[in-house]
Amino acid sequence: MSIDQWEAVIGLEIHVQLKTESKIFSGSSIAYGADPNRQASAIDLGMPGTLPVLNAEAVRMAVAFGLSIGAEIAPSCVFARKNYFYPDLPKGYQISQYEAPIVAGGTLDIVADNEARSIRVTRAHLEEDAGKSIHDLFRGHTAIDLNRAGTALLEVVSEPDMHTPAEAVAYMKAMHTLVRSLDLCDGNLQEGSFRCDANVSVRPKGSTTLGTRAEIKNMNSFRFVERAIDHEIHRQVHRLESGKAVVQETRLYDSDKNETRSMRSKEEAEDYRYFPDPDLLPVTVDELLIDEIRVQMPELPKARRARYESELKLGAEEALQLTDDPELVAYFEATLEAGTELPPKRVANWILGELQGALNRADLTMENAPVSPSQLAELLGRIEDGTLSGKLGKQVFEGLFAGEGEVDAIIEARGLRQISDSSAIEAVIDEVIASSPDQVAQYRGGEAKVFNYFVGQVMKATRGQANPGQVQKTLKEKLDS
Numbered sequence: 001m002s003i004d005q006w007e008a009v010i011g012l013e014i015h016v017q018l019k020t021e022s023k024i025f026s027g028s029s030i031a032y033g034a035d036p037n038r039q040a041s042a043i044d045l046g047m048p049g050t051l052p053v054l055n056a057e058a059v060r061m062a063v064a065f066g067l068s069i070g071a072e073i074a075p076s077c078v079f080a081r082k083n084y085f086y087p088d089l090p091k092g093y094q095i096s097q098y099e100a101p102i103v104a105g106g107t108l109d110i111v112a113d114n115e116a117r118s119i120r121v122t123r124a125h126l127e128e129d130a131g132k133s134i135h136d137l138f139r140g141h142t143a144i145d146l147n148r149a150g151t152a153l154l155e156v157v158s159e160p161d162m163h164t165p166a167e168a169v170a171y172m173k174a175m176h177t178l179v180r181s182l183d184l185c186d187g188n189l190q191e192g193s194f195r196c197d198a199n200v201s202v203r204p205k206g207s208t209t210l211g212t213r214a215e216i217k218n219m220n221s222f223r224f225v226e227r228a229i230d231h232e233i234h235r236q237v238h239r240l241e242s243g244k245a246v247v248q249e250t251r252l253y254d255s256d257k258n259e260t261r262s263m264r265s266k267e268e269a270e271d272y273r274y275f276p277d278p279d280l281l282p283v284t285v286d287e288l289l290i291d292e293i294r295v296q297m298p299e300l301p302k303a304r305r306a307r308y309e310s311e312l313k314l315g316a317e318e319a320l321q322l323t324d325d326p327e328l329v330a331y332f333e334a335t336l337e338a339g340t341e342l343p344p345k346r347v348a349n350w351i352l353g354e355l356q357g358a359l360n361r362a363d364l365t366m367e368n369a370p371v372s373p374s375q376l377a378e379l380l381g382r383i384e385d386g387t388l389s390g391k392l393g394k395q396v397f398e399g400l401f402a403g404e405g406e407v408d409a410i411i412e413a414r415g416l417r418q419i420s421d422s423s424a425i426e427a428v429i430d431e432v433i434a435s436s437p438d439q440v441a442q443y444r445g446g447e448a449k450v451f452n453y454f455v456g457q458v459m460k461a462t463r464g465q466a467n468p469g470q471v472q473k474t475l476k477e478k479l480d481s
Contacts, residue, residue, distance in 0.1 A: 006204060006205060008200060008202050011198075012158045012198055015196070016193075018061050018062075026044050027041065034147055036147060041150075044150035058126055060289075063293050065154060065182065069107060070107060071103045074103070078283070079126075080096060080274045081276075082094045102126055103121075109174065110174045124154055125154070128151065131149040165226040165229040172196055173222060177324050197216065198229050212246040214251050219253055227253075231258060247265075314348055327367060335374075339381055341381075347377075355369065358398075358401050371400045376400075378406070382396070387418055389418050420470060425470050444479070454475050
């Protein structure tokens with residue numbers, strides 16, 4: 001059988017680190033980058049005599065997420081102890097939700113391979129994160145940093161609805177956009193705020209029986225997720241076609257070798273010996289709280305895209321690019337607010353084109369863009385009122401990005417004001433025509449493309465400052481007369 005005769009079945013478990021001020025069961029800070037073990041309290045360490053206290057903000061965030069995907073919010077949910085022993089889990093158990101998660105069901109829309117689909121979400125439950133094992137700090141020893149222990153996580157488990165690595169990445173990106181738009185998570189993949197486990201199995205095409213799955217743990221890169229799943233699909237197909245069985249296990253992805261390798265056998269739920277945490281009461285989520293959170297929710301990416309297309313007349317691709325990034329959305333809307341008369345499409349094109357291009361070249365993000373929304377709005381206003389042509393506007397933008405000052409100051413300092421005086425433009429055109437008899441003869445003999453020569457000469461003579469529309473109109477009138 002060839003690889004085309006197999007179908008992959010993929011489900012993702014995405015760990016969303018919630019942007020709470022403190023940990024889920026203690027008052028410890030969750031700020032990233034503190035010295036090791038400076039943000040772990042006695043509660044995080046599970047010291048005798050300490051009791052966890054649930055962070056109400058984590059509950060509110062979980063409810064907001066559930067509402068955003070059309071899920072059911074459990075009126076009552078329970079925390080359980082998930083027992084296993086790891087060096088970075090000092091209590092010997094993780095407080096999580098098992099039988100009664102706070103969020104059940106819902107869907108998330110994706111577009112992959114030019115096809116729109118809805119991926120079902122099985123559940124989303126609250127839990128605490130573990131600490132971090134560091135293997136490269138001391139030779140022959142493993143160091144433990146418990147700053148992360150107890151950080152609030154929302155684990156979002158999908159149904160096995162995906163069949164290609166591209167679909168899995170599209171789902172992960174859509175989730176990344178959603179939780180940042182809701183301001184639930186900073187989405188920082190490098191710092192582990194948003195990471196993913198992938199459950200992958202294969203079966204012959206046409207079969208409805210699920211194959212044995214392997215779980216690939218802790219991936220924090222869209223590219224690595226795609227490559228790891230692709231490798232795992234090929235590995236499993238190769239084993240089955242070689243007459244070997246796929247083993248149910250947890251695997252790690254080695255990005256240097258682009259391969260997955262066995263980490264441990266996969267535990268089942270009974271291996272964790274879940275039982276309700278006796279230190280935590282059941283959580284009640286009443287309708288009043290749900291309604292309050294629903295009213296406070298921001299516009300969701302899907303609704304925003306639809307509005308941009310219908311009200312602002314943006315193209316589907318422009319709307320998708322803008323709404324994929326909450327920082328882009330904020331910048332775009334702030335620019336529109338600063339320049340209420342500006343055409344939204346022009347604003348979108350400048351942000352997605354000039355601004356993003358300049359940021360990429362300078363290795364900067366929207367957060368530290370040197371050009372503010374008000375500056376961009378002022379620049380585009382100067383193009384709208386005819387002070388600048390689009391080409392001159394790009395030179396002013398370069399000046400803004402380089403910190404040369406405000407828009408009008410740069411226009412004056414660089415001498416970039418557009419020439420729209422008709423008599424001045426006519427004088428230059430007359431000189432160009434008089435000095436180009438051969439080209440005039442060619443044009444009047446039917447070689448229309450020579451027209452661009454005249455335009456170029458006029459723009460060169462005016463250092464690019466002549467109004468391009470006026471130049472073309474006047475040139476045509478004079479050459480055709």
